[in-house]
Structures are given as structure tokens and as C-alpha cells.
Amino acid sequence: MVGRRSLKADFCPSARSLDVIGDWWSLLIVRDAFDGLTRFGEFQKSLGIAKNILSDRLRTLVSRGILELAPAGDGAVRQEYRLTEMGRDLFPVMVALRQWGERHLFEADEQRSSLVERDTGLPVRLDIRTQDGRAIGPDETVILKVPEPE
Template identity: 65%
Template sequence: MGKQKQAEFCPVARTLDVVGDRWSLLIVRDAFDGIRRFGEFQRNLGIARNILSDRLQKLVEAGVLEVAPASDGTAYQEYLLTARGRDLFTVVVGLRQWGEHHLYVKGEARSSLVEADSGKPVPQLVLRRRDGSALKPEETVVRKVQP
């Protein structure tokens, strides 16, 4: 089985086909921050209109975003996260926390993710074993699909 065929069975590869480029993930991040309109995405990201239009269309086709009439009754449309899109929250938080840990020096200014009701920092994501203990990468194995 060739490498290309094996990629068909890899959930990571399939996920990257949907949200694996910088702009798609930043659009999803902004949607979590409450951005809904084309112009808001464009201003916040500084992205070219044609690229934004393409990525929004792909995210809608993939079921990550849905198009809805503007909530304020204007003629605009809004892009809203679907349940599938909201399921990316852990992925976005994981990327954020990895960046906080590895790409900033102590005391360097950066945005922070906090719980809305308490204002406290969101706890570090940790995968857990069934017994509740932390799960390490070396304690897992991928069961590959066999030809």
C-alpha cells in the first residue's frame, strides 16, 4: 500500500485536509472569539479577500462553519461555528498552549485564554489514561489499517 493510500486511513491527514493551513485555523480561532462577518475576519486577519473567500467556502463545505443571516437583521450574512467546528476548540487550545510554552520567553507579552466567569487561566490540557493518570506519547500506539 503506497504512502498516499495509507494517508486515507490517517485521521490526522484527513483533519489537515480540512483545517491544516494557517488561514483556516486562524479563521476558526477568530470564530471562537466571536467574529462572524467576512469584513471582520478580513480586518482582523489582514488576509486577501480571495483567500478569505476560498477558506470560508472550504470550511462551510467541510461542515466546520455554516452561513446564516446576520443576527442584527441587516442584509449581511454571518459565519457560525457548527458542532463540528466547536469540536475544534481543544485543538485550538492545544496549539495555543504549545505556543505559550515553546515560543515565548518568560514575561513576554501575549494574549491569554481565561475562563469567562472567573477570569482564571484555562488549565493546561493533559490527556489522561482510563485510571486518571497522565498519558505519555510513548504509552500509545497507532493501530494501522492493514491491506
Template identity: 65%
Template sequence: MVTRTRFDTDSCPVARSVDAIGDWWSLLIVRDAFDGSRRYGEFQRSLGIAKNILATRLRSLVEAGVMDAVPASDGSAHREYVLTEKGRDLFPVIVALRQWGEAHCFDPGEPHSRLLDRHQGRPLRPLEIRTDDGRPISPDETVVEKLEDAAP
């Protein structure tokens, strides 16, 4: 069996994030949870994912603190999976992936699902990265301060 490379102790926040939720199934499960899926069967039907893979990903998301497994809201013996605060904090990540996909993965005019403001029924504005004083900033205007470069 191939040993998985782990990044859970890496000094890079991106590497640790990918270690926690980086595979596509996990991100699609989180997407479906934002869309209202809560039960194992709902995730399985929506994604068409093999049951063993879904069970593993849900367990990993619970272990990572991204989701909680809770008693079913209807009082049945089933469990439901709900996003924790840590999981809900992935909303901007999901929106960024969605907006990137809308811009780069569809032909002009090709239909796709849309994320709308529930109250106004309007699409969201594109996400922008800004400095702490509110100025828009591009990748060329940033630098990563590596741990070994940081002052003691």
C-alpha cells in the same frame, strides 16, 4: 497549476483532519470565530488576509461542515459565519495550539494574549492527555494501531 495532495480518504485520522482544516488561515479563522468574529469583514480586518484567500477558506470551512453561512443577526443583507458543532469540537485543538505556543514561542515574560475562564477570569489549566481510566499518559506510552495491523 500544482495539484493539491488530498488526504480525505486516508485511514489516518490526523491526515483527514489536516485535509479538512489543516492550513494556518483556516485554523486562524476558527480561532477568530471562537473569539466572536462572525462577519467576513471582521475576519479580514483581524487577519489581514487577502480577500480572495479569505473567501476560499470560508467556503472550504462551510463545505467541510466546520462553519455555517447564515443570515446576519441584525437582519441586514450580510451573511455571518458561525461554528457548527463540528467546528466547536475544534476548541481543544485551538487551546492545545495556544498552550503549546505559550510554552514554546515566547520568551520568558514576553507579553501575549491569554485565554481566560469567562466566569472566574482565570487562565485554563494545561491540557492533559489521559487514558480511558483517567491516568495521564505520555507519547512514549502510546502506539498507533495501523489499519493493516487491525484484526479483521
């Protein structure tokens, strides 16, 4: 089996991001953390993931700064996993994945979960905009790559 190559020195921000959060279990853990799960057992029950794999993914998410361990809010000796600021910054990524899945992976009348604003119940939508606020799509963008060293 070929080992996974680290992308942490890559010039591409997408590659570096995937180096930190690029497996599906990690993204599902982050999804559940946004949904309010904080305890090992809650993640395990929600995901149906083997305990050793969950333990490894949680340890990695903590070491990479996505989650942090904090004392349980109820005063118990156990600790909880909470999203850090870096982890909370994954919210647009999670919304984008959700919207892509809604658009391409469900039939029009198929039931699915929904992301809505807590206070109003209105659906959440992510738009990509330029710095001056104009909507923009992939045909109007270009990646400015770092020149290869000579």
C-alpha cells in the same frame, strides 16, 4: 508546482483532519470565530488577509462543515459565519496549539494573549488523559495502524 494530494481516504485520523483544516489561514479563521468574529469584514480586518483568499477559505470551511452561514443577528440581510458543532469540536485542537506555542515560542517574560475562563478569569489548560482519567504522555501511547491491503 505540485498539486496538493487529498488525504480524505487516508487511514490516519490526523491526515484526514489536516485534509479538512490543514492550512494556517483556516485555523486562524477558526480561532477568530471562537473569539466571536462572524462577519467577512471582521475576519479580513483581524487577519489582514486578501479578500480573495479569505473568501476561498470561508467557502471551504462552510463546504466542509466547520462553519455555517446564518442570517445576521441584527435582522440585516447579510449573513454571518458561525461555528458548527463540528467546528466547535476544534476547541481542544486550538487550545493544544496555543499551549504548545506558549511553551515553546515565547520568552518567559514576553507578553502574549491568554485564554481564560470567562466567569473566573482562570487560565484554561488542556490535559491528555486515558479513558479512565489518568494523565498520559507520548511515551505511554502507540498508534494501532490499519494493516496495508495485500
